[in-house]
Amino acid sequence: MDNRPIGVMDSGIGGLSVVRQLKAQLPGESIMFIGDQGHFPYGTKTDETIQMFVQRIANYFVVHDVKLMVIACNTATAAALPLLRQTLPIPVIGVIEPGAQAALATGATQIGVIATDSTIHSGAYEQQLTYLNPTVQVTSLATQPLVRVVETGQTGTPAALAAVQTALAPLVNQPITALILGCTHFPFLTPEIQQVLGPQVTLVDPAIATVQAVQRHLEATQQLSNASQGHLMAYSTGELSDLQRGLAKWLPGVTPQSCAELKLD
The missing domain is CATH 3.40.50.1860 (Rossmann fold)
Structure with a gap:
């Protein structure tokens, strides 16, 4: 069993669709979510720029001891997943x-x-x-x-x-x-x-299949949490009110343990 959090990142608040599925399918797992709204949108940027942004977030996750990283962003998955799998000491799952x-x-x-x-x-x-x-x-x-x-x-x-x-x-x-x-x-x-x-x-x-992939990995490595209810930590590199609004709208009833702005630059 492993009660360390799962790190989830997105270019903005869309990744909350993956967080929503994690809460539904794996309620015992704790989650650290980072919405990189300070650099939104990723979809119009170069691969090299996206890789730089995602690497910064990945490094933050590693320092804060997540057990697995989910790239809850298709653009970032396409641009950065192979790189992160080569460079990070933790597993990385894309969408x-x-x-x-x-x-x-x-x-x-x-x-x-x-x-x-x-x-x-x-x-x-x-x-x-x-x-x-x-x-x-x-x-x-x-x-x-x-x-x-x-x-x-x-x-x-x-x-x-x-x-x-x-x-x-x-x-x-x-x-x-x-x-x-x-x-x-x-x-x-x-x-x-x-x-x-x-x-x-x-x-x-x-998002549904991605969380199923997360579950299979955690089961195979015996890293599922044994907590009855995991907690959520949510951070934005941009406008915090947008993240708060998204949490209230799309994760009703979920009160984050922390919700704050995060500076990674």
Whole structure:
């Protein structure tokens, strides 16, 4: 048993979708979440810049003795996961491979992916999907503006629906039957996305499969916590009020043990 926390990071508050699944699937685990809002968004930055930001957060996690790191950001996973696995003394789990596996598990042969500019340009999902199943057809679409819709708290509003309609217009007539929400912000737009694409499209939230991967690793290494209820520590490198608003909206009933600004520069 290992009661040390799990470190979870994102470019902003979208990674709370992974924290939400961790709390639901592994309630005994403690979590240290860092939203790098001071450098938001990652999706328009170079790989080298993203790697620098993620490495700083990873170093903070190592110093504060987390037992495992989750990159709860598709853009950061695509840019930095191989580097961190080479340089860190702790295991690192990203969201892209679990998300691809979850999409294929639906049985879909025509899969759509929506993500940030950087994630789409990297081709990370298409590469992973076709590696796992060479016959799958992948339609990728950059929907960068939707990240800010979530980050600014507009989910559930007519403005959010209008933004989703505009962003997803190229997919409406595509023959996809599963759509990967390839940015951890996007699960918070699930109602709007489902409304635009219709019930025939299965929405795949990589956060669910990512937490299942975390659980498998902790079980295999005998590092599951034996606590009945883990605690949450939440930090923002930017505007703390945005993180507080996200916690209140998307993790109702969860009171962080600490919630503070964090300076890593």
